[in-house]
Amino acid sequence: MVRVQENRRAGQLPSEITGFVGRKAELSQLLKLIGGSRLVTVTGTGGVGKTRLALRAAAAASGRYEGVFLAELSDLRDPGLLERTVATALGLHERDTRSGLDAVLERVRNRPVLLVLDTCEHLIDECAEFAATVLARAAGVTLLATSRQPLDVPGEAVLPLAPLPVVADTPGDAVELFAQRAAAAVPGFTVTDGNRDDVARVCRRLGGVPLAIELAAVRLRALPLRDLSARLDRQFRVLDAARRGPAPDRLQSLHGAISWSYNLCSPAEQAVWARLSVFPGDFSIRAAEAIVAGDGITRDEATTAIIGLVDKSVVPRSDAGGTRYRLLDTIRDFGAARLAESPAASAVRDRHAAWYFQAARDFYRNLPSGDQLEDLARLRMEHPSIRAALAHTLSRVPPAGARAAAASGVPAQARWETDTGMSQDPETRLSPEEEDRLRREAASGAADQYA
């Protein structure tokens, strides 16, 4: 198992929070591919277990390399920041003035390094180009990517990951996963000869997709197994009826499980699920409460709804310390689609931006007195959110957006560290004079006048 680390450094492999099931053959196949090819991509549908498998393999292979690094790309909306994100994962500091790619190449050129690029599909062209460059110019590096589709780069080895087998043997891995998650939700739950068929039926309904199984298993808290199975059948009948063209089975299983899970949430939980989609990465409960409350939801209702969503595995913990949480990509996408239909959407984004601007301001204001390293590590964890906050603010009509970002009072250092790629966008770019002014103000502390 990967070493447990409470405050994970950028680039470090995370600790495993929940038990790992099955995948023996896939793991040894993946390790073999990593040994023989310098670019290996694990492909498969959302929630099928690509990330879990890749991280397992990276941890297992770590002895072969001088370093193993993880670049988590799912937060990244701006392709211009890809190389910089990888540079950060490799432990290179933002103050490094070279381009992200040069810094990366210099750092890894002749070192045996395994670099995991987790979640490439939304930046597929940029990831492919990056991978091709690294393969050509950094002979020591092996890349392990996860993506819903292959990168399509010469020399790429692809491992398509299927869902967990349902009843290939006894107990099938899907049934085992259900049993583990169900026992965590309802202490004492076991799979017996009496209920094995029902469990297998549920797992088969969910296509053996691990994420779908996890969402269903926690429902046993409120529903007996038989009812759960019957309700799932009903949900999928509704979906089948609503579906126009043919949809791939696994995708349908996952979407079915997610909308089923959503429909069983209270209205407040549904609204909070949608609103939590504004977090691009992981977040603290304190931030979540402050940002989702408002527009018809009180602070207490927000707290209760968040706890409800944590209980239902919609919002799983993302660290071993239990202080940070995140939405898995497919769950976030689903929430984002609901938020887009909500009149509260822009107010929620405004609160999100205000919260993270304040966090950045507080950091820089306390810098001389506080425990700098620890504070910096904490601020770095919030970079995806600060970036999203800046992107949201800058997305208003320029120059109003640029002025609003300046008025956010986020010192130039924070902007610089998080927003390099975004400032390439001509629509949202601050003028060089405005950039300069922000930098000067930050240096002289004058940014405080906006606070």
Ligand SMILES: Nc1ncnc2c1ncn2[C@@H]1O[C@H](COP(=O)(O)OP(=O)(O)OP(=O)(O)O)[C@@H](O)[C@H]1O
């Ligand atoms: N072999 C496994 N054992 C235990 N849990 C698993 C396993 N595979 C996946 N899971 C769980 O299922 C969920 C989805 O897995 P994961 O995030 O790895 O999927 P993914 O294919 O990377 O999805 P995405 O395409 O959204 O990135 C996670 O909560 C993960 O912990």
Ligand SMILES: [Mg+2]
């Ligand atoms: Mg993944």
